[in-house]
Amino acid sequence: MAKVYGVGIMGAGNISSAYLRLAPLFKNLEVRAIADINPAAAKTRADEFKVAAQTPDELLKNSEVDVVVNLTIPAAHFPVTKDILSAGKHAYSEKPFVLSIDEGKTLKNMADERKLKVGSAPDTFLGGAHQQARSIIDSGRIGRIASGTMHIMGRGMEHWHPNPDFFFKKGGGPILDMGPYYITDLINLVGPIKRVTGFTGMARKDRMVTAEGPMKGKTVPVETPTTIHAVLEAHDGAIITLGASWDVYSHGHHNIELYGTEGSVYVPDPNFFSGDVIVADIDDNKETLTPWDHPLGKPNTELGDGRKVANYRNAGLSDMMDTIETGRVARCGIDVALHAVDVMLSILKAGETGEVVTLSTTCVRPEALGPDAARALMR
Numbered sequence: 001m002a003k004v005y006g007v008g009i010m011g012a013g014n015i016s017s018a019y020l021r022l023a024p025l026f027k028n029l030e031v032r033a034i035a036d037i038n039p040a041a042a043k044t045r046a047d048e049f050k051v052a053a054q055t056p057d058e059l060l061k062n063s064e065v066d067v068v069v070n071l072t073i074p075a076a077h078f079p080v081t082k083d084i085l086s087a088g089k090h091a092y093s094e095k096p097f098v099l100s101i102d103e104g105k106t107l108k109n110m111a112d113e114r115k116l117k118v119g120s121a122p123d124t125f126l127g128g129a130h131q132q133a134r135s136i137i138d139s140g141r142i143g144r145i146a147s148g149t150m151h152i153m154g155r156g157m158e159h160w161h162p163n164p165d166f167f168f169k170k171g172g173g174p175i176l177d178m179g180p181y182y183i184t185d186l187i188n189l190v191g192p193i194k195r196v197t198g199f200t201g202m203a204r205k206d207r208m209v210t211a212e213g214p215m216k217g218k219t220v221p222v223e224t225p226t227t228i229h230a231v232l233e234a235h236d237g238a239i240i241t242l243g244a245s246w247d248v249y250s251h252g253h254h255n256i257e258l259y260g261t262e263g264s265v266y267v268p269d270p271n272f273f274s275g276d277v278i279v280a281d282i283d284d285n286k287e288t289l290t291p292w293d294h295p296l297g298k299p300n301t302e303l304g305d306g307r308k309v310a311n312y313r314n315a316g317l318s319d320m321m322d323t324i325e326t327g328r329v330a331r332c333g334i335d336v337a338l339h340a341v342d343v344m345l346s347i348l349k350a351g352e353t354g355e356v357v358t359l360s361t362t363c364v365r366p367e368a369l370g371p372d373a374a375r376a377l378m379r
Contacts, residue, residue, distance in 0.1 A: 002028045005321045006064045008089075010056060010080055011071030012036035012045040014161075015094060018313045019069055020049040026318035027379045035059035056080075060087040067092060067117070067321060074171030078103040081118065085110045090117040090324075092317045095180035096344065097337035099171045101360060104338035111334065117323065119330050120337035123316025125185040126369045127273025128297015132289060134189055134368050136265050136279055143262030145190050145238045151253035152178045156246035158220070162213025165220040173224035174244040175344045178271070182242070182256065183340045185270035189258060190234045191365040193343045195358045198230030200351025203247035230347045235362070242347070274299055274310035294371045295378055318377045319369070328367070335363040 007029050009016055016034065023029045033052040036042040046053035052062075059065060060083060067090035070080050078098045084091040085107065097120035098104045111118045124130065137145060152174050157164040166172055187193070202222050209215040227245040234240065243253070256267035263282055268275020274297045280286045291297055296315055299308035316332030323330045339361045346357040 002322070003325060004028055004030050005066040005090075006062075007031045007317070008059045008062060008065035008068045009034040009045075009071060010036075010059060010068050010084070012038070012041040013071060016045055016071050017048070018311060019071065020045065020051070022312060023314045025312065025379060026314050026377055028321050028377070029314060029318055032064050033059055033062055060084065060089070066090060067317070069317065070094060073166050074099060074176065075166070075169070078107070081107055082110065085114060085116055085118070088114065088116070090321070092118070092320060092332075093120040093337075095121045096171065096176045097334075097341050099176070099341075099345075101338070101342055101345065104334070104341060108334050108338065117320050117330065118334040119316055119320040119332045120334070121313070121316060121332065122181045122184050122270070123313065123319075123332050124181055124270050124273050125188040125366075126296055126315045126319070126331060126374070127310055127312065128292050128294030128371075129268050129273065129275045129277050129310075130185055130188065130270060131294060131369050131374075132292045132297070133265055133267045133277045135370070136277070136289075137189055137258070137260070138368065141263065142258075142260030142265055142279065145236070145258050145260050147238060148190075148240045148256065148258040149253070150182045150186065150240060150242045150256050151251065152182055152242075152244040153248040153251045153253065154246060155249050156207060156226070158207045158209045158211060160211050162211050163215055164207075164209060164211065165215065168207060168220055168222045168224060168226070170224055173226055173228075174246050175225070175228050175347055179244060179344045180340055181270040182244075183343050184336065185256065185267065186232070186240060187336060187340060187363065188366050189256075189267065190236060190238045190240075192235050192339055192362045193359060194233050194235045195356055196230055196232045196343060196346045196350055197356040198228055198242075198347045198350045200225035200228045200348060202226040225348065225351060228347060228351060230350065232343065232347075272309045273297060273312050273315075292371055295374045296369075315374075315377065322377060329364065331366040331369060335361075336366055339363040
């Protein structure tokens with residue numbers, strides 16, 4: 001029988017409801033408390049999900065909590081994760097993991113010294129669709145991946161998020177906010193990245209908030225690039241073009257396309273665990289694959305537009321905690337998280353300098369998560 005680990009949530013913002021709602025799907029997780037610097041926010045979430053509401057200090061001292069999920073804003077990810085490790089608890093962070101390589105290395109050293117686990121979202125690449133695409137690549141069906149494209153494009157966050165200002169500060173922007181989904185999935189599909197280059201810019205110096213909430217009608221300054229075009233070279237030689245922008249109202253690009261020597265695979269939006277996987281052969285005959293019978297690919301959430309998607313946040317956390325017993329390398333572990341951050345920061349650096357930037361980190365390509373391995377994590 002799997003050991004059950006007590007989970008504490010640090011941060012009661014929008015994303016906390018997904019972690020609280022979905023944690024019971026995983027047999028080794030039990031959320032026991034939530035904390036926030038705003039006590040009212042913590043109490044609201046705690047009452048909704050029948051867990052304890054605590055102050056951040058109380059949560060870190062809670063003996064029933066083994067691992068703390070860090071859902072604070074990006075700028076606070078490093079100091080809060082540092083506090084979690086200092087308290088002797090395992091840590092799992094929302095993305096982006098940290099905002100500098102030095103921060104990530106500091107956390108890695110702390111965790112190693114204390115024999116603690118550290119991991120980070122996103123875990124969407126563990127979803128049924130992305131693991132099915134991974135299986136197509138690993139089978140050799142489309143040959144060696146030689147190149148590809150990724151596109152993260154939209155109009156920004158100010159039209160739907162009630163407090164969108166942090167999206168446009170350092171640590172935000174389409175690369176550090178949405179990029180982790182794409183970069184981590186790319187690492188899953190083709191392996192670590194060797195070097196990058198790119199160009200960056202912004203369409204506006206400020207943004208008008210139109211979402212309902214306390215900031216509606218206010219303008220927020222833009223302090224980070226909102227349009228980025230980059231080229232990434234993987235260690236295995238694949239060359240990937242990345243377009244990321246919050247200055248686009250309409251486009252016709254697929255999320256991820258990978259081009260092999262014997263065909264192509266179209267990978268769905270890595271912001272979600274599910275979606276259509278399309279494979280094309282050398283004659284451009286396309287096949288939309290029948291979805292795997294994968295537990296992390298079954299739709300369980302309806303979006304505002306009526307679409308049904310799979311959402312299994314906590315999968316990466318469950319996998320990480322499982323490695324305590326099994327000795328495996330966590331699929332969403334610190335090395336993968338830090339390498340993804342290195343890729344994104346290097347792209348931004350290339351945009352500032354015009355240079356080709358060789359990454360200072362690497363990682364082992366995460367182990368595939370097939371249907372049986374995924375079921376083993378779930379109740």
